[in-house]
Amino acid sequence: xERRTRVRFAPSPTGPLHMGGVRxxxxxxxxxxxxxxxxxxxxxxxxxxxxxxGAEQYIIEALNWCGIIPDEGVDxxxxxxxxxxxxxxxxxxxxxxxxxxxxxxxxQLIANGYAxxxxxxxxxxxxxxxxxEEEGETFIYNQVSRLRLRNSxxxxxxxxxxxxxxxxxxxxxxxxxxxxxxxMDDLIxxxxxxxxxxxxxxVLWKRADELPTYHLANIVxxxxxxxxxxxxxxxxxxxxxxxxxxxxxxGWEDSMPRFAHLSLLLKPDGKGKLSKRDGDKMGFPVFPxxxxxxxxxxxxxxxxxxxxPEAFVNMLALLGWxxxxxxxxxxxxxxxxxxxxxxxxxxxxxxxxxxxxxxxREYLRMKSEESLAELLDPVLAEMGMQVVDCPVxxxxxxxxxxxxxxxxxxxxxxxxxxxxxxAMTKDRVSFVxxxxxxxxYLFVSPASFEQFMIKAGSWLPQKAVDPNRKPDPxxxxxxxxxxxPFLAKDVEKYWNADTDSYVGGLVSFVENYSLEWTPExxxxxxxxxxxxxxxxxxxxxxxxxxxxxxxxSGLGVAEIITVIGRGETARRYRYASLRLKESLNA
RNA sequence: GGUGGGUUCGUAUAACGGUUAGUACUCAAGAUUCUCAAUCUUGCAAUAUGAGUUCGAUUCUCGUACCCACUACCA
Numbered sequence: 001x002e003r004r005t006r007v008r009f010a011p012s013p014t015g016p017l018h019m020g021g022v023r024x025x026x027x028x029x030x031x032x033x034x035x036x037x038x039x040x041x042x043x044x045x046x047x048x049x050x051x052x053x054g055a056e057q058y059i060i061e062a063l064n065w066c067g068i069i070p071d072e073g074v075d076x077x078x079x080x081x082x083x084x085x086x087x088x089x090x091x092x093x094x095x096x097x098x099x100x101x102x103x104x105x106x107x108q109l110i111a112n113g114y115a116x117x118x119x120x121x122x123x124x125x126x127x128x129x130x131x132x133e134e135e136g137e138t139f140i141y142n143q144v145s146r147l148r149l150r151n152s153x154x155x156x157x158x159x160x161x162x163x164x165x166x167x168x169x170x171x172x173x174x175x176x177x178x179x180x181x182x183x184m185d186d187l188i189x190x191x192x193x194x195x196x197x198x199x200x201x202x203v204l205w206k207r208a209d210e211l212p213t214y215h216l217a218n219i220v221x222x223x224x225x226x227x228x229x230x231x232x233x234x235x236x237x238x239x240x241x242x243x244x245x246x247x248x249x250x251g252w253e254d255s256m257p258r259f260a261h262l263s264l265l266l267k268p269d270g271k272g273k274l275s276k277r278d279g280d281k282m283g284f285p286v287f288p289x290x291x292x293x294x295x296x297x298x299x300x301x302x303x304x305x306x307x308x309p310e311a312f313v314n315m316l317a318l319l320g321w322x323x324x325x326x327x328x329x330x331x332x333x334x335x336x337x338x339x340x341x342x343x344x345x346x347x348x349x350x351x352x353x354x355x356x357x358x359x360x361r362e363y364l365r366m367k368s369e370e371s372l373a374e375l376l377d378p379v380l381a382e383m384g385m386q387v388v389d390c391p392v393x394x395x396x397x398x399x400x401x402x403x404x405x406x407x408x409x410x411x412x413x414x415x416x417x418x419x420x421x422x423a424m425t426k427d428r429v430s431f432v433x434x435x436x437x438x439x440x441y442l443f444v445s446p447a448s449f450e451q452f453m454i455k456a457g458s459w460l461p462q463k464a465v466d467p468n469r470k471p472d473p474x475x476x477x478x479x480x481x482x483x484x485p486f487l488a489k490d491v492e493k494y495w496n497a498d499t500d501s502y503v504g505g506l507v508s509f510v511e512n513y514s515l516e517w518t519p520e521x522x523x524x525x526x527x528x529x530x531x532x533x534x535x536x537x538x539x540x541x542x543x544x545x546x547x548x549x550x551x552x553s554g555l556g557v558a559e560i561i562t563v564i565g566r567g568e569t570a571r572r573y574r575y576a577s578l579r580l581k582e583s584l585n586a
Numbered sequence: 587g588g589u590g591g592g593u594u595c596g597u598a599u600a601a602c603g604g605u606u607a608g609u610a611c612u613c614a615a616g617a618u619u620c621u622c623a624a625u626c627u628u629g630c631a632a633u634a635u636g637a638g639u640u641c642g643a644u645u646c647u648c649g650u651a652c653c654c655a656c657u658a659c660c661a
Contacts, residue, residue: 012661047660122659129658138587138657171659189591198589198657206659214661238590238656263592264654273654315598318610322599326609345599348654352597355611427624438623527620541620553622 003255005037007229009063009070010218012044013055016291016299017062019351020233020265020274023316027262028231029068030317030339037228041073042221043080043094046211052294056080062288065303066313067332090225095217102212105220105250106172106205110152114249115204117152118173119163124150140200143178172205174215174242174249182241187229187260187341194241202242215239219246222257231260231341234348260341263320266348274351284353288312306431307356311363315356320349329362361430373418375432383436385443386412404565408445417563424559441549442563445572495580499543502535506544507573511566523558547576 009025032039073093081088109115132139152160180196204216247256264273279286290301302312323338388394399407405414425439
């Protein structure tokens with residue numbers, strides 16, 4: 001009988017979900033949707049000591065941002081469901097609120113001889129561990145040691161009874177059978193065998209807080225919630241034998257889910273799994289959303305760093321899985337249509353920031369100018385710009401737009417102007433905030449000229465250096481003049497009396513230019529003019545760009561002029577000429 | 587230490603036991619150009635290691651090295 005596919009993502013609210021967790025959730029989601037099944041969220045909060053306020057909400061919000069929407073466990077308002085309904089029949093979905101149901105399962109195991117009561121206190125166990133350590137060994141609560149410890153297997157029945165009633169720090173432990181080979185199958189890793197002699201007697205239920213441990217709660221809930229596949233992180237592989245044994249002990253073998261253990265996400269240097277500190281060290285976020293810890297530490301998030309959720313999800317999906325062909329840019333629908341566990345990679349994957357940037361750039365290019373303008377709005381507002389939808393209203397309110405829709409004195413601009421800038425600079429940026437970085441001169445005229453130059457120069461993209469990479473023997477020594485800040489003392493290289501006259505002439509030409517006002521037409525006309533005058537093309541054009549942008553790099557000169565307009569062009573030239581002359585004389 | 591998992595260019599990955607070991611990112615060179623990008627073209631770069639099985643091994647088996655996880659009354 002074919003069962004409906006039901007998978008779950010079962011995070012523990014002990015902190016923010018990091019990108020590895022998001023990937024696990026994503027793979028679960030893709031698998032569920034690929035098979036037309038359900039994706040369920042369950043909160044595993046059986047450890048009261050490690051509970052972190054806000055973590056649960058963070059997890060749900062993060063998944064929501066990624067477009068990973070649960071079918072069950074969380075309602076439309078993003079709240080974990082607490083009372084059963086047709087859509088959420090297994091509520092509550094928080095294990096702390098399910099605590100009443102686990103004890104009887106643990107007792108059932110004892111009744112059938114699969115578990116026992118253990119009365120050793122945490123202090124006693126700690127002492128055992130310490131003793132073993134001094135002897136150079138490791139203490140394990142297992143088939144051998146349980147015979148000399150205080151539990152219902154060694155104590156007389158009356159004593160057991162008495163302790164159960166009079167003490168409150170006992171536990172129920174699984175009675176791991178001796179010398180039995182557990183044969184397991186993993187959807188990603190294939191067949192695995194483990195001898196039970198290497199396993200210990202795990203605690204299943206604690207009297208102290210009357211809560212189950214992960215192992216019990218997990219198996220019981222997966223069974224009750226009719227989970228068909230368990231897709232989780234590799235850190236669970238060592239406890240898979242125990243979980244197999246538990247299904248067997250409960251007599252649930254027939255409905256036991258199939259298991260798939262995902263490899264971990266590694267630090268970019270490949271040493272160890274990704275942890276929350278790595279982001280700050282390596283300069284990238286490890287969390288989907290920004291997180292502020294209770295001690296006030298702030299961790300960056302992909303959302304706040306300007307990544308598009310589609311790009312983030314796409315990048316994450318391909319970190320440890322591939323569709324079997326050369327496709328890389330894939331929407332959620334594409335991913336769902338192609339996802340399969342047998343193409344999940346067994347080895348751990350390292351996160352690569354350059355590739356993440358590339359993904360974001362690809363997605364940015366696919367977006368319309370309209371939607372990018374929308375996204376750029378807050379950035380412009382932050383820089384003191386005011387974007388208006390209704391130019392007429394703005395004019396009556398005192399805005400003085402030039403012919404291109406910009407008021408450079410009052411920093412007011414039209415939506416049209418923003419769209420124009422975006423169209424012109426779209427293929428130079430990876431993130432929405434980069435529009436400002438690469439084209440601020442289209443929004444503000446240079447105020448303090450030399451400073452602006454230095455700043456503009458320092459904005460040039462810094463090339464990332466991978467310490468692991470072998471140097472290319474043919475690579476030339478880095479040309480500093482290309483990336484170094486454009487300093488005031490270099491002015492003469494770019495500007496002298498001749499340049500000034502070329503640029504001045506060009507500006508007059510532009511002011512009187514009356515033909516088609518497009519970058520192409522204007523560029524052609526300017527070039528003809530420069531040639532007719534017999535001026536050096538580079539000197540004239542680069543000089544004008546310097547005057548207009550304050551930098552030695554940037555958009556085509558004609559493009560800039562058609563955006564900022566004639567008046568602003570002339571104004572910037574006069575200003576630059578003045579300031580640059582001062583620099584030369586100084 | 588024990589148990590389990592893993593190992594293809596710097597990174598992510600592809601390759602019915604038979605390919606010139608492919609692709610993308612990064613990097614480099616060239617083209618283009620008024621600069622810088624973008625774009626296009628080209629290039630650099632890998633099967634951890636030793637045995638075995640086989641006509642033939644990146645692929646199967648075993649050993650070694652290295653990496654990772656687990657080894658809690660945490661998940």
